[in-house]
Amino acid sequence: MxxxxxxxxxxxxxxxxxxxxxxxxxxxxxxxxxxxxxxxxxxxxxxxxxxxxxxxxxxxSMLESIERYRKHTRNNVQTAHASVEQNMQHLKEEATIMMKKIDILEETKRKLSGEGLGSCSIEELQQIEQKLERSIRSVRARKSQAYMEQVEQLKEKEKVLVAENSRLSEKYGIGPEPPTLDQRAKPRMDLHRESQPQSYGESSSSSDVETELFIGLPEARIRRISPKLN
Incomplete structure (x- = not known):
């Protein structure tokens, strides 16, 4: 079973x-x-x-075994306490080092922000200036890259829209597609010519206008003009 x-x-x-x-x-x-x-x-x-x-x-012997057990337990406890104390001391030292590093970083941050520069030497000020210039160059380079990426994205989007517009135009028989962004960006070469007024000499040659001042009867004025016309 x-x-x-x-x-x-x-x-x-x-x-x-x-x-x-x-x-x-x-x-x-x-x-x-x-x-x-x-x-x-x-x-x-x-x-x-x-x-x-x-x-x-x-x-x-039961008593000897119990005493041995107690001694072993005490040793283990003491060893554990010593290990804990050692770890605590090590953590305190690390915390002190980290606090010093944090203070140095805070001081550097204040100096980069333009605060607390009174105690800085010329060499320190030059180093701070160089750091700021490098930071500005990095920021400008990243900004230019971001602009270029945005322009490329817009161009790709425009290509998609133009292709879609062409497809819809062919489908529904609509007029020609509108110009692209690159075509619109080119300078316009259309010339708008306006009619220029003729010069005074040309105007006077095509018309016979008497500009002289004449005093007297109209008949005498007509007789005076007639020889010129002949």
């Missing part, structure tokens, strides 16, 4: 619980004895029953 797997939970029946305790206690004591003999190990086992009865096993 195959023995089923025992479920690890408290046995509710008191009689069954007592029987199981007795069997497993004896087996535990036997295993402790075998471990001490076969492996030459110092084994100390203490068991209290549900009613408070003591059962124990010691390969040498």
């Amino acid at each position: 195959v023995r089923g797997k025992t479920q690890m939970k408290r046995i509710e029946n008191a009689t069954s619980r007592q029987v199981t305790f007795s069997k497993r206690r004896n087996g535990l004591l036997k295993k402790a004895f075998e471990l001490s003999v076969l492996c030459d190990a110092e084994v100390a086992l203490i068991v209290f029953s549900p009613r408070g009865k003591l059962y124990e096993f010691a390969s040498s």
Whole structure:
């Protein structure tokens, strides 16, 4: 008959619980004895029953084993405390170094912002100026690159729109496509010629206008003009 797997939970029946305790206690004591003999190990086992009865096993001496256990525990605790203290000291040192670095960075930031320059030497001021110039060049280069990327994106978008417009024009029979951005960007060469007024000499040659002042009767004026016309 195959023995089923025992479920690890408290046995509710008191009689069954007592029987199981007795069997497993004896087996535990036997295993402790075998471990001490076969492996030459110092084994100390203490068991209290549900009613408070003591059962124990010691390969040498229970008191010596307990004292050895306490000593080992104290050493471990002291070692752990020493390790914790050492780690705390190391963390404090690292925190101090980081605070110094933060102070240096804050001071550098203030100087780059134009504050606290009174204590700076000429060499320090030149270094700050060079740093600012490099920063400005980097910012301008990045700005130009951003502009170029934006222009390229707009050109690509325009190509897509022009292609779509051409497709729709062919589909619905609409007029020619509008000029592209590059075509609109070219300078216009259309010449708008306006009519120029003729010079005074040309105007006077095409018309016979008497400009001289004449005093007298109209008939005498007509007689005076007639020889000129002839």
